Amino acid sequence: MEADIKKGHFIHSIIREDVKNNKNDGKVVTRFPPEPNGFLHIGHAKSICLNFKMAQKFNGTCNLRFDDSNPAKEKQIYIDSIKSTVNWLGFEFNSPLFASDYFDKLYHFAIALINKGKAYVCSLTADEIREYRGTLTQTGNDSPFRKRSVEENLDLFTRMKNGEFDEGEHTLRAKIDMESPNINLRDPIIYRVKKASHPRTGDQWCIYPMYDFTHCISDALEGITHSLCSLEFEDHRPLYDWILDELETPCHPQQIEFARMNINFTVLSKRKLQRLVEDNHVEGWDDPRLPTLEGMKRRGYTPESIRNFCEIIGVSKKGSRIDMGLLESCLRDDLNEKSPRVMGVLKPLKVTIENYPDDTSEELIGKNHPQKEEMGTRTISFSKQIYVEQDDFMEDAPKKFFRLSIGREVRLRYAYLITCKDVIKDESGKVIELICTYDPKTKGGNAPDGRKVKGTIHWVDANDCIDAKVNLYDRLFKDENPEQDKQDLIENLNPDSLEELKSCKLEKHLVNAVPEYVYQFERLGYFCLDSRQASKDHFVFNRTVTLRDAWAKFLKKR
Numbered sequence: 001m002e003a004d005i006k007k008g009h010f011i012h013s014i015i016r017e018d019v020k021n022n023k024n025d026g027k028v029v030t031r032f033p034p035e036p037n038g039f040l041h042i043g044h045a046k047s048i049c050l051n052f053k054m055a056q057k058f059n060g061t062c063n064l065r066f067d068d069s070n071p072a073k074e075k076q077i078y079i080d081s082i083k084s085t086v087n088w089l090g091f092e093f094n095s096p097l098f099a100s101d102y103f104d105k106l107y108h109f110a111i112a113l114i115n116k117g118k119a120y121v122c123s124l125t126a127d128e129i130r131e132y133r134g135t136l137t138q139t140g141n142d143s144p145f146r147k148r149s150v151e152e153n154l155d156l157f158t159r160m161k162n163g164e165f166d167e168g169e170h171t172l173r174a175k176i177d178m179e180s181p182n183i184n185l186r187d188p189i190i191y192r193v194k195k196a197s198h199p200r201t202g203d204q205w206c207i208y209p210m211y212d213f214t215h216c217i218s219d220a221l222e223g224i225t226h227s228l229c230s231l232e233f234e235d236h237r238p239l240y241d242w243i244l245d246e247l248e249t250p251c252h253p254q255q256i257e258f259a260r261m262n263i264n265f266t267v268l269s270k271r272k273l274q275r276l277v278e279d280n281h282v283e284g285w286d287d288p289r290l291p292t293l294e295g296m297k298r299r300g301y302t303p304e305s306i307r308n309f310c311e312i313i314g315v316s317k318k319g320s321r322i323d324m325g326l327l328e329s330c331l332r333d334d335l336n337e338k339s340p341r342v343m344g345v346l347k348p349l350k351v352t353i354e355n356y357p358d359d360t361s362e363e364l365i366g367k368n369h370p371q372k373e374e375m376g377t378r379t380i381s382f383s384k385q386i387y388v389e390q391d392d393f394m395e396d397a398p399k400k401f402f403r404l405s406i407g408r409e410v411r412l413r414y415a416y417l418i419t420c421k422d423v424i425k426d427e428s429g430k431v432i433e434l435i436c437t438y439d440p441k442t443k444g445g446n447a448p449d450g451r452k453v454k455g456t457i458h459w460v461d462a463n464d465c466i467d468a469k470v471n472l473y474d475r476l477f478k479d480e481n482p483e484q485d486k487q488d489l490i491e492n493l494n495p496d497s498l499e500e501l502k503s504c505k506l507e508k509h510l511v512n513a514v515p516e517y518v519y520q521f522e523r524l525g526y527f528c529l530d531s532r533q534a535s536k537d538h539f540v541f542n543r544t545v546t547l548r549d550a551w552a553k554f555l556k557k558r
């Protein structure tokens with residue numbers, strides 16, 4: 001079930017109007033432009049869904065374009081991961097585009113600006129440039145190199161390109177207005193010398209265009225009609241427009257800004273996520289506790305649930321922090337529909353059924369989904385020894401404890417009614433085994449005499465099950481807003497965000513489990529095979545999400 005908010009958001013309205021008025025010949029072309037300097041996170045999903053869905057709605061196209069003009073931090077592994085993640089989210093693109101493919105054209109556009117007297121080579125140092133730029137309250141001062149002749153600028157820029165200068169010696173700057181109230185317009189740098197090898201162009205270039213110069217021209221070259229970006233680029237829009245107005249580009253896309261996604265109890269910034277990974281606070285970029293899309297995929301998040309979440313939170317100009325509970329509830333809604341049910345015991349307690357025949361077992365029938373007949377059934381073996389959850393037994397149980405205690409009867413899901421007769425304890429007094437009896441006339445779980453048994457518990461056959469480790473996850477941070485600058489991100493980590501249960505017993509059926517395929521372990525939550533830790537003879541499952549929101553109460557109380 002995918003939410004479709006009929007009314008649409010403000011960007012939807014703008015595009016609809018444009019199409020109606022036949023602007024851009026009624027065409028819609030959008031793009032998702034990641035910088036390949038890290039892995040995508042759920043915040044990026046908002047931008048991906050927005051761009052691809054707008055294109056889909058108006059029969060347009062959406063490009064995946066790598067904004068790869070800063071070779072220092074960009075890597076091929078990020079490019080590969082981003083491509084497969086966009087596909088995984090459910091979006092198709094033509095072959096990916098790269099800003100680096102436009103380096104030649106960008107260079108010629110820079111020459112065109114110089115020829116127009118709208119760009120100059122500046123020889124101030126980085127510190128001097130900062131000083132001359134002024135502040136929010138003080139206008140800037142013209143660079144002493146601002147009046148260089150076109151010929152001199154062309155000569156110096158060519159020599160910058162030819163590698164004759166060191167990094168920082170010269171930059172190419174747009175000649176706009178050092179007195180502009182918008183600092184972005186105070187002669188921004190558009191090219192710098194950088195003697196770095198680029199993942200795609202190798203050592204062909206030793207000057208690289210800056211983001212603001214690259215982005216608008218790349219958009220224009222691709223015929224983008226609506227360039228959708230997050231709010232921090234609002235102050236860059238006048239520069240975006242200035243560059244395109246000065247140059248003869250094929251078109252002039254419209255930049256529209258929207259608020260970034262923020263979610264409580266996590267961080268959505270590549271730089272901060274990088275710190276967690278590099279300092280080994282998590283297992284890697286795909287740690288299931290991270291909000292990276294690779295991590296969420298490994299955890300068992302479905303693309304549908306993420307798309308649905310993005311649809312529900314909508315798109316607006318106003319930023320807000322979204323409750324993690326909403327993301328998880330989108331996931332539960334999807335998994336509840338799709339996931340087959342199985343049984344697993346996370347903290348096993350052995351049960352011997354005294355009056356069940358020795359050395360036999362039988363096959364019971366379990367439904368794969370309580371409401372969906374079409375999902376079929378499976379067989380579950382039952383024998384004299386089973387495991388139940390430690391929590392489903394209590395020695396001095398209150399009246400309302402409808403599970404196991406001496407003298408009490410419960411229903412074993414899909415099996416029989418059993419009654420606890422006795423317990424076996426170890427030297428410390430801990431209960432290590434239950435002795436029960438079963439009523440052979442209650443196969444399937446109902447007593448022919450109609451006696452009422454309230455509790456139903458899950459179990460697995462001790463003689464025919466698999467051993468597994470199960471990872472339980474909780475919030476990665478203790479504080480709702482770990483991004484607040486006052487706080488140290490690391491001190492704010494939740495020390496209990498991972499609990500490893502090493503001696504779980506699972507229904508045999510789960511030998512067939514594959515990563516990303518999520519099961520509901522009845523009464524416990526949703527789980528999937530871990531793609532990294534599991535191997536052929538070592539089963540490791542991740543808890544994708546609990547059945548209910550344990551944090552809802554906490555959040556309501558505040």
Ligand code: ATP
Binds near residue numbers: 032033047228268
């Ligand atoms: P980060 O701050 O995590 O490094 P970024 O903005 O630098 O993110 P880019 O690779 O430049 O990452 O992002 C590609 C696109 O995704 C941009 O258009 C950006 O606006 C958008 N984007 C990034 N983070 C979010 C977010 N939290 N919510 C919505 N859109 C986002």
Ligand code: MG
Binds near residue numbers: 035
């Ligand atoms: Mg960025």
